[in-house]
Amino acid sequence: MQAQAMAAAKGEAMPELGLPENLDALQQDIATLHDTAERWNARGQGGN
Numbered sequence: 001m002q003a004q005a006m007a008a009a010k011g012e013a014m015p016e017l018g019l020p021e022n023l024d025a026l027q028q029d030i031a032t033l034h035d036t037a038e039r040w041n042a043r044g045q046g047g048n
Helices: 002-009 024-042
Strands: none
Touching: none
16 A cells, blocks of 8 residues: 555656555465465574
8 A cells, every 4th residue: 555655646657566456365375375384483494
């Protein structure tokens, strides 16, 4: 939203950010990544 507001303030076209219009898919991907990282860490493969 900030990129959209900044472009509008400058009178420029909205730059293509490569994000989905509906961020639900992105949130699901983040949740999946988090779950995978938790399982990886639980198996002792966290790299810490």
